[in-house]
Amino acid sequence: MAIEFTFTPKQQMFQRVVRNYLRLEVWPNVDEDKSGHGTFPKKTIQEMGKLGLLGIPFPKEYGGAGLGEIGYCIFVEEIGRIDASIATIVAAHQSIGTTPVWLFGTEDQRRKYLPGLTDGRHLAAFALTEPTAGSDAASIKTQARREGDYYIVNGRKLWCTNGDQADVIVLTCVTDPALGARGGVTSFILEKGTKGFSIGTIEDKMGIRNSSTAELIFEDCAIPAENVLGRVGEGFIVALTALDGGRTGLAAGSLGGAQTLLETSIDYVRSRRRHGQPLSQEQAVQWRLADMAVEINLTKYATYHTAALVDEYYHLIAGGKHVPDALRDKISMNAATIKVFASEMTARCVESALEIQGGSSIWDRNRVERAWRDHIIAEIYEGTSEIQRLIIARDVLKMGGTY
Ligand SMILES: Cc1cc2nc3c(=O)[nH]c(=O)nc-3n(C[C@H](O)[C@H](O)[C@H](O)COP(=O)(O)OP(=O)(O)OC[C@H]3O[C@@H](n4cnc5c(N)ncnc54)[C@H](O)[C@@H]3O)c2cc1C
Structure with missing residues (x-):
């Protein structure tokens, strides 16, 4: 059996279009206000809705883009590259806010709520x-x-x-x-x-x-x-099922953040000179960059592998098919694994970027400072790292190993 790790041409095109849009239209407006309180980016979110970017994983019949969990993770990864606040808003809206309505809603509920949630008129x-x-x-x-x-x-x-x-x-x-x-x-x-x-x-x-x-x-x-x-009495299953996709999307957002940290670190060491040489010539610096790249590359494969599994799983649920408990457990374990690894990996990349970029990394005009405050939170919401480890431990103890 061949294992294919390449995006389809459609997914590649989606990634290119989204990356360009975010860099040209969103990136220039993502600064925090100086009061320290933050400002909800209402206009940006509404515009994303009009462009069809708030309903990426959902079927076209409900107004979605029909790009599934992989398309959704591509989008969150790209936003994670430029702004963790917007990544959090759109991830909460699509994964834990809207997905349960698609997966567990009656046909009437789907028809009533999904079109407004996928075209940006409504937020979840x-x-x-x-x-x-x-x-x-x-x-x-x-x-x-x-x-x-x-x-x-x-x-x-x-x-x-x-x-x-x-x-x-x-x-x-x-x-x-x-x-x-x-x-x-x-x-x-x-x-x-x-x-x-x-x-x-x-x-x-x-x-x-x-x-x-x-x-x-x-x-x-x-x-x-x-x-x-869903059914009365089954609310906990609704919540946990939504969190499986949510955690996978959070991993994609962390992955995007880590890539920006690597790229800004590369820019810095290429231009920063000491003893007449660019900092990039120092082996100690190169090893830090290499360690960041190793973790980012592995996280990428694991995130999209999990997204593909979640996609299959969600289509079974949405289609009213029986989902065996063993499959639920497997998905939850994969989602917990990638969530804990990606969020902690990005925290390690923040540390490396701080080391590599030195004093300039701690001023608020430098995005490492903001990444440090933004990305640490991914280790907490939708279940802390400790809770992800409990889920993983429960499963490996049950099975006597991994899948
Ligand atoms: C920015 C942000 C956005 C959020 N958005 C949402 C949202 O949209 N919807 C929503 O419902 N919730 C949301 N949350 C809540 C989030 O999911 C919780 O904060 C998270 O689940 C942890 O709960 P807690 O903060 O109460 O920590 P606690 O449960 O009080 O835990 C405190 C510490 O103890 C550890 N701990 C707890 N139990 C164990 C254990 N059994 N073994 C080992 N260690 C343990 C935890 O890992 C943590 O480090 C959000 C939180 C934040 C910070």
């Missing part, structure tokens, strides 16, 4: 984390109690990316506390403006400042029962 978010439930997501407390044709939601969600900007939020709530996470948790499609739903604190962050991270407050918020997403 995903709300799972709570004040007392981060890594331990199974202990969420926000409750949805059935009353006639509605579910009445009470509780708080924390740190929801796009939370205050989103028109549609995939919300995970407890519907039967006695059953716990497996059976007692349900996902809902929450629309902006629903009575009883309000926005609390919007966080100031050390990095990805132009993305928005919001607290969501629910006080007797009535969500129509027809907005249950």
Whole structure:
């Protein structure tokens, strides 16, 4: 069996077009404002929507570009090269925000929500984390109690990316506390403006400042029962399935960031001279560049391999096909592996870039300073590195090795 690691001509063309667009149209406007609070890049996001860049993985029949998870990862990698805030916004929108509606929505829900989410009229978010439930997501407390044709939601969600900007939020709530996470948790499609739903604190962050991270407050918020997403009691599966694709996309964003760090380091050592020689002549510097390149190249293969697996897996789910537990486990392990490796690899590249570019790397006009603040966060959201390692360890212990 041949294993092909080359993008198809269509994927290559998509990569070229996206790279040009991002460099020419988006790159000049990605600076943070100097207040340190960040500004949500609404205009850029809307423009990306109009260009069809907010529905890349989804089937054309719902307004998507039909480019699957590989196309989606190409896009996030390219944005990760230039701006981690925008990468976070579009990744949260497409992977954890919109994907669950495609995978688990009824045909009516898909037709109602996907066209607006894929053409940029609407933005999506995903709300799972709570004040007392981060890594331990199974202990969420926000409750949805059935009353006639509605579910009445009470509780708080924390740190929801796009939370205050989103028109549609995939919300995970407890519907039967006695059953716990497996059976007692349900996902809902929450629309902006629903009575009883309000926005609390919007966080100031050390990095990805132009993305928005919001607290969501629910006080007797009535969500129509027809907005249950997937089956009642299966909300935890909805969330974990979305996170598999989400983590793969985050790996692609980290990969993009690492490539920029390598490229700016190469530019620096080519032009910086000491003792009359460019810094690039120093073997110690060359080894650092080589180590960055080794990790970037390997991450690239592993990321797109995982994207291809996720793509197959998602099409099975969307088509209503049976998905064996062993396949779910394999995908989760692959997604956890690439998420932990890519995010930590990029942190190592930041360190190398700091070493290579010396004093100039720590000023805010130099993008290494911003990369340091931006990319470290990929080790935290959508499950910390420790949680990814727990997932991987659970699987290798179960199987007595890797796949
Ligand atoms: C910028 C940003 C955006 C986010 N966006 C979203 C979003 O859109 N939607 C959403 O639902 N959530 C979002 N989150 C929340 C994010 O997913 C959580 O922060 C993350 O899951 C970790 O939870 P926690 O911060 O509460 O850490 P905690 O659970 O309090 O963990 C603290 C530390 O303990 C470690 N730890 C915890 N349990 C274990 C264990 N069993 N073994 C070993 N170590 C452990 C963790 O790895 C971590 O280092 C976002 C977070 C950030 C920072």
